[in-house]
Amino acid sequence: MRFLTTYGRAISLLGREWRTGALLASANLAIAGIAFLDPVLFGWVVDLLTRSTQLPTDQLWPQAVRLLGTWAAVGLTGIVASMLVALLADRMAHRARKHEMARFFGHALALPPAFHGQMHSGALMRIFFSGADSLFGLWLGFFRDQCTTFVSVLVLLPLTLILNWRLALALIVLVVVFAVLTALVIARTESKQRGAETYHNKLAALAQDALANVTVIQAFTRLGLERRRFAEVQQQVIDHQFPVLGWWALVSILTRSASTLAMLTIVVLGTVLHLQGKAEVGDIVTFMGLATLLVGKLESLVSFVARLFAAIPTLDAYFTILDAPSSVPEAPNAPALAVTEGAVAFEQVDFAYPNGPAILRDVSFTAAPGSVVALVGQTGAGKTTAMSLLQRLWDPTHGRITIDGQDVSAVTLESLRETIGVVFQDSLLFNRSIRENLLVGKPDATQAEIEQACRLAEAHEFILRQPQGYDTLIGERGTTLSGGQKQRLAIARALLKNPRILILDEATSALDAATEAKVGRALKALMAGRTTFVIAHRLSTVRDADEILVFDQGRIAERGRFDALVGQGGAFATLVASQLTPAPDSNVVPFPVPRAA
């Protein structure tokens, strides 16, 4: 059963805490035993009291002292065991959660773009935090309650058979009713609960998406619409959750009735048996106590199962993510990439995104060490994709990519990515200070190195103008900076990394002509001696490239130096011409402007 597998896996995560776990389990065993002994001792006391008038004093008192002494010892053991549980269980659960969250976080960060492309970061966050919280609650619940309950039900219940099998039977029937009802309801509501979970994740994704794009929502006056969409998904959650709750309410009513019935049975059956001489009054008292205890335990178990049941889809999602393999796995014992010169070669590379059409077709080219290769072509032609294959964010579906003759898929990812510096098409900055964003390029950079890189990237001055200079926080994705400022930070970050191979994906597209010229000079200095790939729509930026690759729908349609390509009069020449002369506007169709009614 899926339910038990997930529960078992969650508990087994405590493997590294097995010492504390074992101690807690023993304490639980003691607590369960004592809980069982209590009513038994009570029954014996009652028996002794009923016989007290017939017993001579010299027999009564020693018996009473022995009984009460045992009871006191049992009580003391109970106190010690409960203290152990109170002291250790919480700490252990906190430690284990810390460990698990760190593991999950590291794993999620290492998952390939194929994974992150499919899962919204909002949903991922929800699964991450709810999953970790569910695990925490589960571990704590296990050692605080369930462990004792399991022991009581599985071990001690059969022992009651020895005390009085006829009365014990009533208790056993009660447990079976609980178990069957719970299993039935789980089976009935499992799919609904999963549905509710799906909509919960959708809700998280929706909220994150909307909050991250709050500017768009406000500018396009979509407030009401977004709120309605949110409310719709909320309604879906409720629609899926309510029937499940209804079923659990029914279980709780039925189990309560079963408990009352079990009590009545014990009293009636006990009285009948007593009249027949088959049960002492003490037996009846003992079984009443045991029944009360058991009912309490079973009720808390049912409510725990209901809670766990609600958490199972999250836990399943949590484990599925933990089990997700990297789609660009490293070969076992893969060596580090040994860069000697920095020669890059694409050999008949084909690529398609999962379940998507072909994006790159038969792409072959070589970039000599230290050369500048430009990738140009219409938007969507596959330029960024080609460069993401070089960083091995994805693997080609056919062909191979080598750096200095080593297949990028045969070396460690870390060594590969350390070799390559990228200025991304979107600047992609952290919600941290400017300095911390720059240190991403080189964690141990000195202030002097940081400033040098920023001067080269024409960023130093605007940084000094920020309220706290290099320590200014720049907001989520750098919202407090202008597009050009973000780009200059991204360039400075890449400069600091000082990589052997550099990818500039529209690195200067957001800069004005004067700043671009200045940054361009810095980039030229940076490119010297390293193999560089420049992706640019503004063709003036690629004038000096050693080779220009013109991409057309995933193929390299033309290749050569700037002047030669212009001379050929092909696609590139047309592109250049279109950038020099403005498009004729004779056949512009006017878009109707709304007028006030």
Ligand SMILES: Nc1ncnc2c1ncn2[C@@H]1O[C@H](COP(=O)(O)OP(=O)(O)OP(=O)(O)O)[C@@H](O)[C@H]1O
């Ligand atoms: N993660 C992705 N999953 C699926 N398809 C993608 C993904 N990224 C890009 N694509 C698709 O691949 C194609 C090539 O995209 P790519 O980003 O490589 O184009 P590009 O040449 O860099 O364009 P631009 O000049 O606009 O940046 C596009 O059709 C795009 O829709």
Ligand SMILES: [Mg+2]
């Ligand atoms: Mg692109």
